[in-house]
Amino acid sequence: MSDIKITIDGKECTAKSGQTIVEAAKANGIYIPVLCHFDGLKPAGTCRICTVKVGGRFMAGCTTPVAEGMRIDNMTPEIEDMRKQIIEMLFVEGNHMCPVCEKSGNCELQALAYRYKMMVPRFPFLWPKREVVANTPKLYLDKNRCVQCLRCVREIITTDGKNVFAVKERGGKTTINMDEKLAAGLSDDMAMRAMDICPVGCIIRKEVGYKVPIGQRKFDSKPIGSEIEGR
Amino acid sequence: MGRKITIEPVTRVEGHGKVTIQLDDAGNVAQSRLHIVEFRGFERFVQGRPYWEAPVLVQRLCGICPVSHHLAAAKALDVIVGAGTGDGLTPVGEKMRRLMHYGQMFQSHALHFFHLASPDLLFGADGDPAIRNVIGVALEHKDLAVQGVMMRKFGQEIIRATAGKKIHGTGGIPGGINKNLSIAERDEFLKGADPLNIDKMIEWSQAAVDFFKGYHAQNKDYIDNFSVFPSSHLSLVRKDGAMDFYHGVIRCIDADGNKLLDDIDYQDYYKHIGEEVKSWSYMKFPYLRKLGMENGWYTVGPLARCNTADFIPTPLAQKEFEIFKAYTKGKPNHMSMHMHWARLIELLHSAEVIKDLLNDPDLQKDNLVVKGTKQKEGVGLLEAPRGTLFHHYRINDNDQIEMANLIVSTTNNNEPMNRGVNFVAKDIFTGKKEITEGMMNRVEMVIRAYDPCLSCATHALGQMPLELTLVDSNGKTIDQIRK
Ligand code: SF4
Ligand code: SF4
Ligand code: FES
Ligand code: NI
Numbered sequence: 001m002s003d004i005k006i007t008i009d010g011k012e013c014t015a016k017s018g019q020t021i022v023e024a025a026k027a028n029g030i031y032i033p034v035l036c037h038f039d040g041l042k043p044a045g046t047c048r049i050c051t052v053k054v055g056g057r058f059m060a061g062c063t064t065p066v067a068e069g070m071r072i073d074n075m076t077p078e079i080e081d082m083r084k085q086i087i088e089m090l091f092v093e094g095n096h097m098c099p100v101c102e103k104s105g106n107c108e109l110q111a112l113a114y115r116y117k118m119m120v121p122r123f124p125f126l127w128p129k130r131e132v133v134a135n136t137p138k139l140y141l142d143k144n145r146c147v148q149c150l151r152c153v154r155e156i157i158t159t160d161g162k163n164v165f166a167v168k169e170r171g172g173k174t175t176i177n178m179d180e181k182l183a184a185g186l187s188d189d190m191a192m193r194a195m196d197i198c199p200v201g202c203i204i205r206k207e208v209g210y211k212v213p214i215g216q217r218k219f220d221s222k223p224i225g226s227e228i229e230g231r
Numbered sequence: 232m233g234r235k236i237t238i239e240p241v242t243r244v245e246g247h248g249k250v251t252i253q254l255d256d257a258g259n260v261a262q263s264r265l266h267i268v269e270f271r272g273f274e275r276f277v278q279g280r281p282y283w284e285a286p287v288l289v290q291r292l293c294g295i296c297p298v299s300h301h302l303a304a305a306k307a308l309d310v311i312v313g314a315g316t317g318d319g320l321t322p323v324g325e326k327m328r329r330l331m332h333y334g335q336m337f338q339s340h341a342l343h344f345f346h347l348a349s350p351d352l353l354f355g356a357d358g359d360p361a362i363r364n365v366i367g368v369a370l371e372h373k374d375l376a377v378q379g380v381m382m383r384k385f386g387q388e389i390i391r392a393t394a395g396k397k398i399h400g401t402g403g404i405p406g407g408i409n410k411n412l413s414i415a416e417r418d419e420f421l422k423g424a425d426p427l428n429i430d431k432m433i434e435w436s437q438a439a440v441d442f443f444k445g446y447h448a449q450n451k452d453y454i455d456n457f458s459v460f461p462s463s464h465l466s467l468v469r470k471d472g473a474m475d476f477y478h479g480v481i482r483c484i485d486a487d488g489n490k491l492l493d494d495i496d497y498q499d500y501y502k503h504i505g506e507e508v509k510s511w512s513y514m515k516f517p518y519l520r521k522l523g524m525e526n527g528w529y530t531v532g533p534l535a536r537c538n539t540a541d542f543i544p545t546p547l548a549q550k551e552f553e554i555f556k557a558y559t560k561g562k563p564n565h566m567s568m569h570m571h572w573a574r575l576i577e578l579l580h581s582a583e584v585i586k587d588l589l590n591d592p593d594l595q596k597d598n599l600v601v602k603g604t605k606q607k608e609g610v611g612l613l614e615a616p617r618g619t620l621f622h623h624y625r626i627n628d629n630d631q632i633e634m635a636n637l638i639v640s641t642t643n644n645n646e647p648m649n650r651g652v653n654f655v656a657k658d659i660f661t662g663k664k665e666i667t668e669g670m671m672n673r674v675e676m677v678i679r680a681y682d683p684c685l686s687c688a689t690h691a692l693g694q695m696p697l698e699l700t701l702v703d704s705n706g707k708t709i710d711q712i713r714k
Contacts, residue, residue, distance in 0.1 A: 100287050
């Protein structure tokens with residue numbers, strides 16, 4: 001891996017070849033918001049919240065590798081508003097009631113909405129009918145809150161290589177399916193892992209809700225992105 | 232031609248109500264009704280939700296007394312997760328919840344007295360409506376208004392330290408609590424700069440009781456005779472008969488003080504209490520099964536608690552309790568305006584309990600949650616500021632709520648509030664053809680004495696106004712006032 005030079009919003013940065021734009025930015029203390037991306041997982045590029053502009057073209061920062069001399073726009077008003085729109089769309093496409101949601105304070109979508117100062121989405125609420133799956137002993141799936149990031153699909157795999165979560169249907173109808181038998185067989189750790197990998201309150205480990213008091217939750221005192229920008 | 236009067240809105244009552252007074256051909260009050268539009272959708276709303284969500288979910292249904300709902304639900308879920316009731320929790324779990332609850336009692340009672348009741352006392356029923364409100368109190372009795380604001384703030388800070396937020400926190404979880412009280416948090420309440428410390432709060436609470444007694448001495452006729460009618464009284468009491476707002480057994484006494492129910496485990500409440508639906512009101516009418524629908528109604532709230540309890544387990548409040556009891560020679564007190572007196576004694580008691588809890592080292596312990604063998608059904612009762620609050624849940628095999636039944640304090644007081652309105656209406660509307668400001672206020676005052684949480688009973692968002700109408704026996708409106 002050799003060092004290459006790029007700029008992000010005009011700031012000169014050093015990156016390693018093979019890094020994605022998101023990774024390179026992070027290494028330089030610059031935050032590019034991500035939602036479907038999760039460190040260590042193969043990028044899926046489904047949410048587009050990480051959109052940046054390179055040479056006048058929009059690209060997903062989590063899937064695009066850096067190249068020598070790349071000039072990347074990250075925080076321009078145009079891009080920031082686009083990201084805000086994506087967040088708003090995610091809110092209207094699902095059914096989110098943060099005040100009662102047990103993921104509140106630990107939820108990445110909510111944290112992004114705070115970061116982008118979303119008040120009321122500019123799009124009409126769609127109030128989709130979404131399913132709740134409760135018939136497994138450890139996990140509870142509230143699809144009202146799913147953002148189809150596919151993190152669970154990529155991460156939660158049984159010891160013998162089977163996917164516990166899978167995509168069902170395509171396009172607007174995409175939903176996440178949980179294999180109830182496999183889910184029932186998950187170890188406590190894996191069940192907890194499934195909850196933690198989900199950026200929102202869709203995958204819930206049963207009977208642990210609200211254990212962390214307000215004030216000590218992930219984003220209560222550290223807004224999303226501050227862990228990178230603050231360095 | 233008979234006539235009917237409707238009062239709407241009841242100002243300074245949070246929520247929405249409507250009073251109709253029907254006069255007969257001779258001009259006498261034939262009937263009076265307090266209509267409260269109750270939305271019972273929440274019981275369906277929680278169906279299918281995972282049970283551990285209930286304490287956070289149900290508290291959203293009332294912006295006025297969320298902590299009571301939060302804790303009543305948590306208590307019901309204690310049973311469901313096998314932690315039992317009362318002393319089933321760890322000391323820190325039980326005591327943190329108590330602290331939260333007494334903090335809520337304290338701030339709610341302070342709010343009621345200083346913001347809602349004191350205008351009636353300070354300016355009288357016929358006072359200028361322009362100043363007969365909290366602004367009027369603030370202008371003419373600056374110290375009282377400031378005390379009201381600070382006491383409320385103190386209570387809210389207690390709630391924040393225990394629940395995580397001043398309203399709609401998450402502290403109570405099935406089987407316990409999600410945080411303890413740090414030494415720093417504790418010392419803030421014990422040793423905070425004046426006036427925000429517990430000693431000042433006790434001093435001010437005592438002063439509020441003294442203020443009432445002084446006022447009472449000057450206005451005995453008004454306070455003692457404003458609205459008086461016999462009633463049964465129901466509340467939780469501690470097993471030994473002490474006043475307890477957080478936990479206990481159900482006790483109900485009749486108008487003469489005989490025990491109708493005593494030492495009843497509230498898990499069995501439905502064996503003793505039924506709920507009747509009436510065509511003219513959306514709100515249910517609870518009643519004691521053993522007395523039946525007609526005679527089984529009862530009063531809950533501060534007056535009821537002072538009537539059912541044998542003693543108050545803190546010294547200053549106990550002293551006041553003895554004076555209060557002596558006034559009716561130990562018999563149950565049925566004077567509606569004495570509800571304010573009882574409420575202030577409870578305010579003082581709450582402050583004393585908060586101090587005792589703050590000094591209890593159990594609050595710094597770490598074993599926050601207890602769980603045992605899971606149950607399918609659980610009931611949680613507590614004494615909310617306005618009276619006994621019932622939460623009852625049943626879950627299915629998938630941990631989802633399949634049945635919820637709630638009886639809120641204001642619903643318990645449905646019949647007595649109707650009787651109170653009737654008492655006042657007979658007194659002031661007989662032979663009248665129009666409604667004056669003073670008449671309207673008297674009707675509102677009796678409702679206000681109960682401190683009804685119409686928000687909670689109706690789940691209305693924000694404050695909704697109310698209306699008084701006078702109608703003849705043919706149903707024709709003669710006069711109407713809206714506020
Ligand atoms: S998943 Fe996140 S955004 Fe959705 S309701 Fe829960 S906290 Fe809010
Ligand atoms: S369940 Fe959670 S992790 Fe899986 S796709 Fe939906 S939001 Fe992503
Ligand atoms: S984070 Fe890049 S597309 Fe989702
Ligand atoms: Ni209420």
